[in-house]
Structures are given as C-alpha cells and as structure tokens.
Amino acid sequence: MTDTLLTSAREILATLIAFDTTSRNSNLALIAWVEDYLEQHGVASTRVVNADASKANLYATVGPNIEGGVILSGHSDVVPVDGQDWHSDPWTVDERNGLLHGRGTCDMKGFIALALAAVPLFKNGEKPVHLAFSYDEEIGCLGAPAMIEEMAAKLPKPALAIIGEPTMMKVITGHKGITVHEVEVLGHEAHSSLPHLGISANMVAVELMHDLAELARGLWENADPASPFIPPHATLTIGTMAGGTAPNILARRAQFVFDLRCPPNVDPEAILAPFKAKIAALNGEMAQAFPEAGVSITRLSNAPPMAPTGSQEAEAFVRRLTGDNGSSGVVSYAAEAGQFQQAGFATVICGPGSIEQAHQPNEYLAVEQFGRGADFMLRLAEALSRQ
Incomplete structure (x- = not known):
C-alpha cells in the first residue's frame, strides 16, 4: 500500500513542482489542477480568492461532513530562485542520491502531494480529512486568514489541524x-x-x-x-x-x-x-x-505565534501516527499554524523534510522523508477509519 501511495505522490509532486508558484506569481494554474484532481475523485472544493482574484486558497472535505475530522494544510507558494546556483531545473523534480531536488519539494509541495495522493484512502474514513491549501505564506502568511475564517464558520468542528511544514516528521507545538x-x-x-x-x-x-x-x-x-x-x-x-x-x-x-x-x-x-x-x-x-x-x-x-499550550490530545494523536515519542518541539520560523490556533483549532506542525533545506538553491526532500510522510498518511487514513 505504501508503494502505491508513494508512486501516486511522486507523480503529483512532479506536477506541482512544474507550476512556478513563486509568491510574486499567480497560483491559479496549480489550484485549477488540484480542483480537477479532486473532482476526478468525487470531491468538491471551494476557492477563497484574493481581492483581485489573481490568487486563491482552496479547501475541500474528503469523507463525511461531520465533526471530529483532521485538517491537513500547506501553502502553495514558493520563494524565488533568482540568483541561486541550481544544478538542475528548479521546476522539475530531479532525484539525485536519494534526494528529490526542486523548488518546493521540501517547502512544502511534498506534503501537499502526499495529502492528495491519500485522497482515495481518506474517502473511506468514518471521520473527514479537510484539505486546506493557501497562497502567499512566504510573504507574511497573507493568504490563509480568509480561508481559515471561512472554514471555522462553515465546517463541522475538526478535532485538529496539522500544518505540514518540514519538521523531519517530528511534532512541533510552538512557533514565533x-x-x-x-x-x-x-x-x-x-x-x-x-x-x-x-x-x-x-x-x-x-x-x-x-x-x-x-x-x-x-x-x-x-x-x-x-x-x-x-x-x-x-x-x-x-x-x-x-x-x-x-x-x-x-x-x-x-x-x-x-x-x-x-x-x-x-x-x-x-x-x-x-x-x-x-x-x-x-x-x-x-x-x-x-x-x-x-x-x-x-x-x-x-x-501570530503558535503557543505550545494546545490540545494534549491532538498532540498525542499525531505522535501515535509518527512514532515520535520525544519531547514537544518549537521552531523559530513563522507559519500559518498560529493563525489556525488563533481561530480555535487545536494545531500542530508536522511534515517531511528539513527546514534547513527550505529556500536554498538545490532545495531537496529526501526520499526517506517522503516515505515517512507516506506512512503517516496511511496511518492517518487507518486511524480515521476506526473512529
């Protein structure tokens, strides 16, 4: 099952990386592709656009529209490659020595690809997965608030939100x-x-x-x-x-x-x-x-920051999926997790890859980390099917 999910996720990742969603550009082509992908799986989605409709957030509910679901969130935009010394085309996934190179493989289209690849599994859950993909995170977390506000108002209350920033699949409970x-x-x-x-x-x-x-x-x-x-x-x-x-x-x-x-x-x-x-x-x-x-x-x-005072139950749930038995961690970078927490969602950060690779020339996501992310999605689908 992991191999099947990974194969699908690799194909999706290649597609997502090919969209140049540098924050100065529109992300609508990527959003349209995701909409079409979800529609093929019988999943309806909702756009939340910016003031001039040149960019959009997208959210969708996979599975039953009931309380107790899990939000999987990631940003669609990436930072520029201008002036960086890339050894391969940054808009093509290039695997070298067990590393998937490309702008956004780590931060954070790898997580989005894994979440999308798991949609067929999430459809069979007894509790829903809510996908939430934002724009303009890289220039101040500007896009997500409007989407978060709408999700908080319209969705049956989810149990937690998982923001898939790169953490080496460790559970993070606080950020600046x-x-x-x-x-x-x-x-x-x-x-x-x-x-x-x-x-x-x-x-x-x-x-x-x-x-x-x-x-x-x-x-x-x-x-x-x-x-x-x-x-x-x-x-x-x-x-x-x-x-x-x-x-x-x-x-x-x-x-x-x-x-x-x-x-x-x-x-x-x-x-x-x-x-x-x-x-x-x-x-x-x-x-x-x-x-x-x-x-x-x-x-x-x-x-806003995310305070490490969220739901212990939500944190424990994610730890069970990752096998992370260490102490809670915090990070110095900013993320959309604080915005989800501010809206009343129990929130953690957990995703594949290292933040040290983010924004770098020759950015990469290790194949091993991509595999751990796939295992996480499989365990999440299994956990939601049991509840």
Whole structure:
C-alpha cells in the first residue's frame, strides 16, 4: 500500500513542482489542477480568492461532513530562485542520491502531494480529512486568514489541524510570530556640497536602521534563558533597502523593510513603540523644514505565534501516527499554524523534510522523508477509519 501511495505522490509532486508558484506569481494554474484532481475523485472544493482574484486558497472535505475530522494544510507558494546556483531545473523534480531536488519539494509541495495522493484512502474514513491549501505564506502568511475564517464558520468542528511544514516528521507545538514593516523616508533634494539646503533621505534612513540594529542587540542581550526557542529572544532583521539617485545629490527617497519575529507572549508593538515614537518626532522636524519631507511606517503583515499550550490530545494523536515519542518541539520560523490556533483549532506542525533545506538553491526532500510522510498518511487514513 505504501508503494502505491508513494508512486501516486511522486507523480503529483512532479506536477506541482512544474507550476512556478513563486509568491510574486499567480497560483491559479496549480489550484485549477488540484480542483480537477479532486473532482476526478468525487470531491468538491471551494476557492477563497484574493481581492483581485489573481490568487486563491482552496479547501475541500474528503469523507463525511461531520465533526471530529483532521485538517491537513500547506501553502502553495514558493520563494524565488533568482540568483541561486541550481544544478538542475528548479521546476522539475530531479532525484539525485536519494534526494528529490526542486523548488518546493521540501517547502512544502511534498506534503501537499502526499495529502492528495491519500485522497482515495481518506474517502473511506468514518471521520473527514479537510484539505486546506493557501497562497502567499512566504510573504507574511497573507493568504490563509480568509480561508481559515471561512472554514471555522462553515465546517463541522475538526478535532485538529496539522500544518505540514518540514519538521523531519517530528511534532512541533510552538512557533514565533512575525510582523513585517516598510519604512519610507522622503527628503528634499539638493547638491551634496550644500546639505544645509536639503534633507538626505538616505542619511535619515541610516539613522533609523542604526536604531533598529541597537534594538536587535538589546533583544539579544535581554533574552530569556528559559525560552525553548533558538535563538531564545525576539529577532529583528532588515531584509531590503534602497535609496538615492546619484552620489552628489541629497537623496529624495529611501526605503527599507524589516521583520520582527517574537515568541508567544512577547508583544511586537511594545518592542517597536520607541521606534515609532521617534518616527513621529522626525516627521514633525522634517515637515517644518520642507513640507513634503517625512517618514512613514507601514505594517505589511502580522502573523501570530503558535503557543505550545494546545490540545494534549491532538498532540498525542499525531505522535501515535509518527512514532515520535520525544519531547514537544518549537521552531523559530513563522507559519500559518498560529493563525489556525488563533481561530480555535487545536494545531500542530508536522511534515517531511528539513527546514534547513527550505529556500536554498538545490532545495531537496529526501526520499526517506517522503516515505515517512507516506506512512503517516496511511496511518492517518487507518486511524480515521476506526473512529
């Protein structure tokens, strides 16, 4: 039975990888393929689209539409391959030395392929499996909330949600949250030899980025030694920055984006309050000199953490399926699990592959891990058929 499921999952994985669902692109071609696949198995599905209908989440119930089911969730988008040194076509699954290379094999189309391959088995269960596939997870978990809200309102209450991020099939019960902010500085252009006649947006941006660097250092120095996370503290990094026109012109505009990742019970707004207060003060000072000048800060995303205080029963159920008898784990990356938990679902993270492979050139999912994922789906189908 495992071999049959694996064969089907390998074929599905190859199809999913061939869709370039980098977050900047639409994922509708992949969603349409999944819809058609489910329809062939007699399973109806529901789209939840974004504002301009260029992207979509998809959820579906496999089996009876009753309470006590299990959500299997994964994101359909992947990160870019731009500038990375790939040794094979990233949009083709290439097996080398027991490793399945391709963008998204690990993060996280491998899990989605396994869940879809198991649909014929889930159809015979006494309890349902709810498939939930999202968009734009990689740019701040933006897509899933609308789908989660609809599922919470319309589905008979599931017993738990399993988010299939790569964990080496270990059970994870907590993750950090993430907020992403963009800071834009508008200055006043002048000749660089006459800085008193203008405001360099770059110079202001550098000062603000220095403040964030000092804030990040303070978070590290005041880390809670009892925290289970690695690193134990909230982390702040600046991901992108741009500004200026020429070396001899005071920059009119500068922009940078930073992310703040907080463990549960750490408030990102409290951390950023002094920084936002400085921005407000700078706005007043700059506008007095030049009305068009100033600083703005915009929150681009805000995904909550998952607290390791969920349902022990749900965690124990997943442990029985994986054979994972170790202690509960937590991860420092952000995921959609916190959003499911916030909506009232008992939630764990468990999926094949290592997060260390995610976002890397030559990303891979080990065949051994793919096999363990297949075993997990078979055991889940068996468990749901007994209830």
